[in-house]
Amino acid sequence: MALTITVNGTPREITADAETPLLYVLRNDLQLKGARFGCGAGQCGSCMVIVDGKAVQSCDVPVSAVAGKSVITIENLGSVERPHPLQQAFIDEQAAQCGYCVSGIIMTAKALLDVNPEPGEHEIRAALAQNLCRCGTHARILRAIRRAAEKMRAAT
Amino acid sequence: MTSGENTAARKLPGSLETNRRLDRWLRVNRDGTVTVFPGKVEIGQGILTVLVQIVAEELDLALERVRLAPADTSRSPNEGITSGSRSIQESGMALRYAAAEVRDLLMQRAAVKLGVSLEQLTAADGVIAARGGGSLTYGELADDDLLAREATAEVAPKAAAQHAVVGTAVPRLDIPAKVAGVPSYVQDLELPGMLHGRIVRPPGYSGRLTALDAAEVQAMPGVVAVVRDGNFIAVVAGREEQAIRAQRRLARISQWEEQSALPENSDPRYLLDCVAIAEVISEKTGETAASGAISELEAEYTRPHIAHASIGPSCAVAQFTDGQYTVWTHSQGIFPLRGDLAKVLGVDEKSITVIHAEGAGCYGHNGADDVALDAVLLARAVPGRPVRVQWMREDEFAWEPYGSAMVVRMRAALGADGRIASWSHDVWSHGHSTRPGGKGGVNLLAGWHLAQPLRPAAPGNPPLPAGGSHRNAIPLYDFPQQHVTNHLVSEAPLRVSALRSLGAHVNVFAIESFMDELAIAAGADPVEFRLRHMKDARARAVIEAVAAKAGWKPREQGDGMRGRGIGFSRYKNLGCYVAVITEVEVENEVRVRRAWAAIDAGQAINPDGIVNQTEGGITQTISWTLKERIDFDRQRVTTRTWQDYPILTFAEAPEIEVTLINRPDQPPLGAGEGAQGPTGAAIANAIFNALGVRMRDMPFTRDRLVAAMI
Numbered sequence: 001m002a003l004t005i006t007v008n009g010t011p012r013e014i015t016a017d018a019e020t021p022l023l024y025v026l027r028n029d030l031q032l033k034g035a036r037f038g039c040g041a042g043q044c045g046s047c048m049v050i051v052d053g054k055a056v057q058s059c060d061v062p063v064s065a066v067a068g069k070s071v072i073t074i075e076n077l078g079s080v081e082r083p084h085p086l087q088q089a090f091i092d093e094q095a096a097q098c099g100y101c102v103s104g105i106i107m108t109a110k111a112l113l114d115v116n117p118e119p120g121e122h123e124i125r126a127a128l129a130q131n132l133c134r135c136g137t138h139a140r141i142l143r144a145i146r147r148a149a150e151k152m153r154a155a156t
Numbered sequence: 157m158t159s160g161e162n163t164a165a166r167k168l169p170g171s172l173e174t175n176r177r178l179d180r181w182l183r184v185n186r187d188g189t190v191t192v193f194p195g196k197v198e199i200g201q202g203i204l205t206v207l208v209q210i211v212a213e214e215l216d217l218a219l220e221r222v223r224l225a226p227a228d229t230s231r232s233p234n235e236g237i238t239s240g241s242r243s244i245q246e247s248g249m250a251l252r253y254a255a256a257e258v259r260d261l262l263m264q265r266a267a268v269k270l271g272v273s274l275e276q277l278t279a280a281d282g283v284i285a286a287r288g289g290g291s292l293t294y295g296e297l298a299d300d301d302l303l304a305r306e307a308t309a310e311v312a313p314k315a316a317a318q319h320a321v322v323g324t325a326v327p328r329l330d331i332p333a334k335v336a337g338v339p340s341y342v343q344d345l346e347l348p349g350m351l352h353g354r355i356v357r358p359p360g361y362s363g364r365l366t367a368l369d370a371a372e373v374q375a376m377p378g379v380v381a382v383v384r385d386g387n388f389i390a391v392v393a394g395r396e397e398q399a400i401r402a403q404r405r406l407a408r409i410s411q412w413e414e415q416s417a418l419p420e421n422s423d424p425r426y427l428l429d430c431v432a433i434a435e436v437i438s439e440k441t442g443e444t445a446a447s448g449a450i451s452e453l454e455a456e457y458t459r460p461h462i463a464h465a466s467i468g469p470s471c472a473v474a475q476f477t478d479g480q481y482t483v484w485t486h487s488q489g490i491f492p493l494r495g496d497l498a499k500v501l502g503v504d505e506k507s508i509t510v511i512h513a514e515g516a517g518c519y520g521h522n523g524a525d526d527v528a529l530d531a532v533l534l535a536r537a538v539p540g541r542p543v544r545v546q547w548m549r550e551d552e553f554a555w556e557p558y559g560s561a562m563v564v565r566m567r568a569a570l571g572a573d574g575r576i577a578s579w580s581h582d583v584w585s586h587g588h589s590t591r592p593g594g595k596g597g598v599n600l601l602a603g604w605h606l607a608q609p610l611r612p613a614a615p616g617n618p619p620l621p622a623g624g625s626h627r628n629a630i631p632l633y634d635f636p637q638q639h640v641t642n643h644l645v646s647e648a649p650l651r652v653s654a655l656r657s658l659g660a661h662v663n664v665f666a667i668e669s670f671m672d673e674l675a676i677a678a679g680a681d682p683v684e685f686r687l688r689h690m691k692d693a694r695a696r697a698v699i700e701a702v703a704a705k706a707g708w709k710p711r712e713q714g715d716g717m718r719g720r721g722i723g724f725s726r727y728k729n730l731g732c733y734v735a736v737i738t739e740v741e742v743e744n745e746v747r748v749r750r751a752w753a754a755i756d757a758g759q760a761i762n763p764d765g766i767v768n769q770t771e772g773g774i775t776q777t778i779s780w781t782l783k784e785r786i787d788f789d790r791q792r793v794t795t796r797t798w799q800d801y802p803i804l805t806f807a808e809a810p811e812i813e814v815t816l817i818n819r820p821d822q823p824p825l826g827a828g829e830g831a832q833g834p835t836g837a838a839i840a841n842a843i844f845n846a847l848g849v850r851m852r853d854m855p856f857t858r859d860r861l862v863a864a865m866i
C-alpha cells in the first residue's frame with residue numbers, strides 16, 4: 001500500500017505493507033543506511049532513530065505507526081563535512097572501533113541531550129540502556145557524549 | 157630490472173616474501189596520489205589507518221594523498237587471513253619496504269630527468285625538487301613500468317628518529333563517515349535490481365529435513381525463489397521484510413528429524429571425558445634450590461563456549477552472471493574463502509571474484525564466510541540478479557563457530573624460599589581454528605547441508621609458538637621445573653573456531669589466577685611475587701608500570717566489598733606485553749569499576765590505536781568473564797537472542813586508563829589481543845582480594861558467586 005511518512009523534515013511516499021518495520025523502509029526504500037539491523041527485536045539499538053523527539057528502535061515499529069509523526073535519522077544530524085557537535089565529539093574522542101553501533105548510540109544521545117542538556121553520568125548511562133556495543137568502546141563513547149554535552153551548552 | 161637470483165632467494169620482510177611485485181602493493185597515480193593495495197582487511201581495529209601512515213611516512217606524502225583499494229582477489233596481494241594481531245608485522249612491514257623502494261625509484265628517475273645527482277634532491281609531499289631549481293611530482297615521474305618489478309627490500313626504510321607520521325595518533329580515517337551514517341559496511345551495499353535472501357537452518361546441528369511443502373511459501377508476496385538442496389533451504393524475495401516473512405513461514409512448516417548428540421549441560425568438564433591427544437609442549441627438569449616443598453597447590457579453571465556475537469549479523473552480497481561469481485564479503489580471508497567456495501560450487505577459482513567490504517567487528521571467525529556461501533548459492537538460483545543475505549540475530553547465535561570450552565588443571569610446589577619449585581599446566585580444549593582453507597574439507601556451513609554434502613575439515617590448532625588451545629599455556633615466568641601438556645579433543649559437539657586470543661584467554665586466566673593463589677600461600681604481595689619469578693625486562697616494565705599507575709600498595713587488602721587484582725601476559729609469548737589491574741565492587745554481583753593497563757607493543761605506529769584496542773579488549777573480556785555462556789540442550793543450541801546472552805552494558809562499563817610504553821626502536825608487535833588473558837585473571841584476583849573467595853569457573857555470575865560464598 002502507499003503511505004506517506006515524514007523523514008528528516010520531508011514527506012516521503014513509499015509503497016510497503018503497513019506492518020513493515022520502519023527500519024527496512026528507511027534503509028531500502030529511502031536509502032538511509034545509517035540505521036542498521038542488529039537484532040530485529042528491540043534488544044540492541046543499532047537501528048535507533050528519533051520519532052517525535054523520542055529515541056525509538058526502528059526495527060520494532062511498523063511503518064504505519066509513524067504516519068503523521070516526525071522521523072529523524074542520523075543522516076539529518078550532520079555530514080562528514082559539517083558534523084553535528086555529537087558527531088564531532090565522537091571523532092575527537094575516536095569513539096569507535098567497528099562503528100556499527102555508533103549511529104544508533106548517537107541518536108539515543110541526541111534524544112537525551114535535546115531534553116536534558118546537562119545530564120549526569122548516571123543519566124547518560126541509563127539513557128543508553130537500549131544500546132549495545134560489542135567492541136567494548138563504552139568508555140570512549142561515554143566520554144564523547146560528555147564532551148558533546150559540554151560543547152553544546154557552551155554554544156548556547 | 158632487478159630480479160636476479162639473489163633477490164629471489166633472499167627472505168623479504170612481512171608479506172613481501174610471498175607477494176614480491178611492487179605493483180601488487182602500490183600504484184602511483186597521475187594526479188600525484190598513491191593507491192595502496194593491502195591484503196589485510198579492516199575489522200574495526202584501525203589497521204587501514206596504520207597502513208596509510210606507514211606508506212605516507214616512507215613516501216614523504218601527505219596522508220590525504222594516500223588512497224586505499226578494497227581487498228579483492230583479482231588484484232590484491234594474497235595475505236591469507238587477517239588474524240592473530242599480525243597485520244602490522246605482515247602487511248605493515250611489506251608496505252614499509254615497498255614504499256621505501258618506490259620512493260627510491262622515483263628519486264632515481266627524477267635525477268635522470270632533472271640531470272642532477274641524487275644528493276641534490278629532496279622529496280616533500282610528493283614533489284621531488286633539485287637544490288639548484290627544477291622539480292617534478294610523483295605523478296609526473298611515474299608510469300606503469302616503474303613499479304612493474306620485484307621488490308628487493310634493499311632500500312632501508314627511515315630510522316625511527318626520522319619518523320614524522322609514524323608514531324603519532326593520526327585520527328582514524330574511517331570514523332568521520334561512520335559517525336555521519338554514511339554507508340560503510342557490506343550490510344549497506346545496494347546494487348541495482350538487488351534481491352534479498354534468508355536461510356532456514358535446521359533446528360540443530362543434527363537436523364535432517366523430512367518434509368517440506370514449499371508451494372504456500374512460493375506463493376507469498378514478493379517471493380522470487382525457494383531454494384532447496386538437501387538440508388539447505390532458503391528464500392529469495394524482492395523486499396527484505398518479504399524475505400524475512402517467507403523465512404519464518406518456511407521454518408514453521410518444515411519438518412526435521414534430530415539426534416540427541418550434545419553434552420548433558422554447558423559445564424566444560426565434559427572435555428575431561430572425551431578422547432584427547434595429549435602432547436607435552438614444555439618440559440623443564442632443572443635443579444630447585446629449595447630443600448623441600450613447603451606446600452603443594454592444585455586448582456582447576458574453566459570457561460564454557462562463548463560467542464563472537466558481532467553486533468551486526470553476518471552479511472554478504474553475491475551475483476552470478478555469465479558463469480562468473482562475484483561476492484562482496486566481510487571475510488577475514490578472501491583468498492581462503494574463494495578456495496572453499498570453489499570446492500562447494502565445483503568450479504575453478506578463476507570464475508569467482510571475492511571483494512572485501514567491511515562488516516561489524518567480528519573478533520575472529522564468525523559467520524562472515526558462511527553467509528558468503530549462502531549468498532553465492534542463492535545468486536546461482538537467480539542468475540543475473542544480485543542477492544543480499546543477512547543472517548538474523550538467531551542465525552548468528554545458533555550457527556556461528558564459538559570460542560571453545562576449556563578446562564585447565566594447575567599444580568605447583570612452593571619452596572621454603574618463597575619461590576615456585578615446580579609447575580604443571582594441563583589444558584583440555586577443542587581445536588581453535590576451523591577457518592576456510594583447512595585441509596581435507598570445506599569449512600563453510602551450508603556446504604555441510606547440501607544434498608551432496610562436503611565434510612568439514614577437522615578443527616586444528618595453529619602450531620606453537622603462537623599456538624591455538626595451547627596459546628600462552630607455557631608460562632613466561634622462570635621456574636626450575638615445569639611440565640605443560642596440551643590435551644586436544646578433536647571431536648567437537650558444538651561448532652568451534654578462532655575467537656580473539658584463542659586459548660590465551662583461559663590459559664592466562666589459569667596461570668595468573670594460580671600465581672595469585674601461590675603468592676597468597678607464600679605470604680607475598682602478588683606484584684612482587686610475579687617480579688620475583690620474572691627475568692624478562694619488558695615484562696617487568698609493564699607490571700611495574702601498571703602497579704605505579706594504579707597506585708598499588710604492597711599487600712593491599714580489599715574491604716569485603718571492593719578489591720583489586722593484577723594479571724599479566726606476553727601475548728603468544730612473542731607479541732605485546734600487557735599487565736592489567738582491575739578494581740571490582742561486589743554486592744549482589746561482580747562489577748568492575750576501574751581498570752588500569754600497561755602495554756608494550758614495540759614500536760607504536762599509532763599510539764591511540766593501541767590504546768583504543770586495549771580499552772576495547774579489556775571491556776570485552778570483562779563481559780566474557782562475568783556474563784557469557786552459550787547454552788544448549790541435548791539437541792540444540794538454545795542461546796538465540798541478546799536476552800539469552802547478555803553482554804556488558806553501558807551502565808556496567810568501567811573507566812579505563814591505559815599506559816603505553818612505546819619502543820620506537822623495537823619491531824611493532826600488534827596489539828589487538830593482548831588484554832584478554834590478563835583481564836580475566838585480574839578480575840578473579842580482585843574478587844579474592846575483596847572477599848577472600850576464589851572464582852575459578854567463568855562466567856562469574858551472581859549464582860556462582862553466591863555458591864562460592866557459602
Ligand code: FES
Pocket residue numbers: 036037038039040041042043044045046047048057058059060
Ligand atoms: S536492530 Fe533494532 S534494536 Fe536491534
Ligand code: FES
Pocket residue numbers: 096097098099100101102132133134135136137200467516517
Ligand atoms: S564499535 Fe563495534 S559494536 Fe560498538
